[in-house]
Amino acid sequence: MNLQDYLAEKCRLIDSAMQEYLPPEDRFPDAIYRAMRYSVLNGGKRLRPVLTLAACEAVGGKDETALPTACALEFIHTFSLIHDDLPALDNDDFRRGRPANHKAFGEATAILAGDGLLAFAFETIAGRTTGVPAETVLAVVRRVASAAGMGGMVVGQVVDMQSEGQKLDAATLEFMHSHKTGALIEAAVLAGGMLGGATEAQLDALSLYGKRVGLAFQIADDILDLEGSQAKTGKTIGGDLRRQKATYPSIYGIQKSKEVASQAVAEAEDALRDFDERAEPLRALARLIIEREA
């Protein structure tokens, strides 16, 4: 399997589905639809939706079953980026090398575009998923909603905010990241497995895989913020330092952080030891996470 070809194919599939699902830009009131499309259709990595499709495939499911949920996860990820960039939160003017949503469309529209994407994610999962029992779709809604809100992102972002300029202990750092980033990544993997018809044992394995991949991803992100190339990441390098954010490197140092990330990737791969060759994309994705440059 060639991972780059795999990623290119899945990204095309996901981008074309999101194009189709999102209301057109010429619908009234167009400002909100333009704002949503601006932030969603921006050539992002599509990590979460690709994980959903790959997890579905790993247990023998089909792309089309998981595709609406995959897109919903990208809508939720985009909602969180738009709101995190707001002046009252991280106050970031740039995202992926372009003006942040609130710089391009104004703060009010950005808040509403985020709100709209969050609601639209659940409308998409509930309204577009076919080929699986309604009980399964409902379980996916519940899990994804928890990861987006009180069991994940919202809570993680609160801790992130509160911790600026503070010295965090390792447990609080772990709580923050496992909620802010980890929960949605784990939910993406689990939702793919659920929609693909995974057994309970497979879901346990996917849950562990998702947790480890989420941790490795966050550490890699922290390291890229210190060592990365602004041209490749599209973000200001050193932003975490400037905002005195607690990161893995700030607590463990860069070398130790890299070891923890490698260890997490090894554990993610090991969690899939009983899966057959259909889990190759998931395994390759785990390795890619610590090798990426953006």
Place this chain on the structure above:
Amino acid sequence: MNLQDYLAEKCRLIDSAMQEYLPPEDRFPDAIYRAMRYSVLNGGKRLRPVLTLAACEAVGGKDETALPTACALEFIHTFSLIHDDLPALDNDDFRRGRPANHKAFGEATAILAGDGLLAFAFETIAGRTTGVPAETVLAVVRRVASAAGMGGMVVGQVVDMQSEGQKLDAATLEFMHSHKTGALIEAAVLAGGMLGGATEAQLDALSLYGKRVGLAFQIADDILDLEGSQAKTGKTIGGDLRRQKATYPSIYGIQKSKEVASQAVAEAEDALRDFDERAEPLRALARLIIEREA
């Protein structure tokens, strides 16, 4: 049937369920849970959840089947109030006679509390509803998500924002209010019907009832903003005028607006003509809307 007793009983039921569902205030990170509870548990009228329970009852369903969805509708209503009050949107410092959420907890926490309540609404519907087929719950999720987002509130708020200081035509005013307020009220009624086991014909009737009640409610709200008592509404009287918001009275005048609202209530009652005495609370609620003082 005594409507005041009915309302008091249902409000107790709804408030105690919301108390139970919402995470406790002493959970880490407590700021977000305190902010959510502050705005949810504030003695509001609970119009939307009461409509859900009353619609469920009107078609022979039980309160406990519709209760999680009823609470979810109040979470979504609260999310919208918190975000609408933000400085970037309506910039209201007071809500129901108390400091708005962003005045009490800061803007960042208010944004996140709103986001959290929106996600939590879907977690609650999908995770707590029992006693009906999963297909029905999924249809409720889809409908409520649409009303909260692109088929309703978010889109209506965008038009509201864009129209400040503008002279709106009647069609745009109607679009704005049917999305901003009407869609969630209609969804509240429909969701109650769906969970109570309504027939297609009953759902059509409930949809019409919801649309007419939503319209009457908005006109009554506009009139209260002009003629109401600040002590009773807890809002600054004349706020719409000050912000040059387009309202029904500003286009039609107060007298004609009152006639339109009365007509809408009559049509709402008429939509329920084939329902039996179990629809009495719905009928009484429609009449209450134009008689209320807050």
